[in-house]
Amino acid sequence: MYSRTMLKVRTLSNNLKMYGSTSSNFVNVSVNDKSGVAIVTMQREPVNSLNLELITQLKTALSDLERNKCRGMILTSASKSVFSAGLDIMEMYKPNQERVRNFWLSLQDLWMTLYGCSYPSVAAINGHSPAGGCLLSMSCEYRIMLPNFTIGLNETKLGIIAPSWFVATMKNTIGFRKAEMALTLGFLFTTEEALKVGLIDEVASSKEDAIAKADKFIGQFAKIPPQPRTISKLMLRSKDIETLRKTKEQDLQAFLQVVNDPKTQKGLELYLESLKQRKA
Numbered sequence: 001m002y003s004r005t006m007l008k009v010r011t012l013s014n015n016l017k018m019y020g021s022t023s024s025n026f027v028n029v030s031v032n033d034k035s036g037v038a039i040v041t042m043q044r045e046p047v048n049s050l051n052l053e054l055i056t057q058l059k060t061a062l063s064d065l066e067r068n069k070c071r072g073m074i075l076t077s078a079s080k081s082v083f084s085a086g087l088d089i090m091e092m093y094k095p096n097q098e099r100v101r102n103f104w105l106s107l108q109d110l111w112m113t114l115y116g117c118s119y120p121s122v123a124a125i126n127g128h129s130p131a132g133g134c135l136l137s138m139s140c141e142y143r144i145m146l147p148n149f150t151i152g153l154n155e156t157k158l159g160i161i162a163p164s165w166f167v168a169t170m171k172n173t174i175g176f177r178k179a180e181m182a183l184t185l186g187f188l189f190t191t192e193e194a195l196k197v198g199l200i201d202e203v204a205s206s207k208e209d210a211i212a213k214a215d216k217f218i219g220q221f222a223k224i225p226p227q228p229r230t231i232s233k234l235m236l237r238s239k240d241i242e243t244l245r246k247t248k249e250q251d252l253q254a255f256l257q258v259v260n261d262p263k264t265q266k267g268l269e270l271y272l273e274s275l276k277q278r279k280a
């Protein structure tokens with residue numbers, strides 16, 4: 001039913017080639033011929049950490065779906081245990097200044113595209129989804145998660161502050177009080193806890209079940225005229241999108257200041273070591 005790569009994800013644009021990146025394919029898009037619903041699969045092993053290339057390819061895929069008037073989009077992962085580990089820490093550790101700038105601007109762009117897309121969007125969260133992974137999930141309209149994984153904005157636990165648009169997205173998803181608790185604690189919710197707090201909408205028994213549930217959610221919109229649907233969605237979401245659009249440069253400078261702070265660099269080094277040691 002879902003034909004692979006019917007919508008081709010464009011390879012990296014010229015401005016990325018100058019960083020010597022290879023044009024690996026980190027995103028697969030398949031479209032259900034009958035329903036017109038697309039499955040966008042992140043496939044950057046091992047943990048779908050969001051580097052410049054994955055972010056750019058996701059943004060391109062979502063924009064292509066918009067242009068092709070897709071009927072709905074399901075975001076998921078090729079991994080069996082991780083939806084996305086969030087931002088690729090290697091992009092922020094001892095960064096090349098031009099690349100890290102591009103990295104952040106591309107992340108802003110991806111968020112504005114996903115948060116404001118006109119088609120119904122569902123995250124089929126088939127693995128852990130911390131930090132940036134949680135942001136992607138929350139930016140969709142509906143979330144279905146598999147058991148025994150974790151999700152949340154854990155930035156404060158890492159000694160950093162989630163950007164204001166991450167915070168706004170969480171506040172819009174679970175409400176002020178619960179967002180305040182979750183953000184200040186840097187809390188990672190288990191699947192069950194996430195369901196209870198409203199961070200996810202359903203629990204699925206398998207990835208296939210999650211996709212079936214996502215299809216069902218999107219199917220409800222078949223009877224709703226698309227334009228009123230989109231306008232209603234954007235009435236709720238456009239204020240935060242516009243806020244970031246207007247303050248993109250300020251937000252970038254704040255990020256660059258934090259990343260280039262020697263204390264952050266030391267923290268990143270220790271965090272990377274701790275991630276590696278967990279395995280030993």
Ligand SMILES: CCCCC/C=C\C/C=C/C=C/CC(=O)SCCNC(=O)CCNC(=O)[C@H](O)C(C)(C)COP(=O)(O)OP(=O)(O)OC[C@H]1O[C@@H](n2cnc3c(N)ncnc32)[C@H](O)[C@@H]1OP(=O)(O)O
Nearest residue numbers: 047049085086087088089090128130131132158258275276
């Ligand atoms: C973090 C400081 C940022 C400073 C910037 C300042 C400011 C502003 C804002 C930034 C906002 C940031 C939001 C983010 O998204 S930061 C990223 C936060 N992510 C995490 O904390 C998740 C870390 N990862 C994990 O907890 C686990 O990997 C996970 C539960 C996802 C999966 O566990 P599993 O056991 O399956 O896999 P591992 O063995 O742990 O990992 C495999 C491999 O991948 C490497 N890795 C994991 N996560 C990341 C990552 N986010 N970036 C880069 N690399 C990552 C891990 O080190 C292993 O590598 P190797 O040992 O095989 O080489």
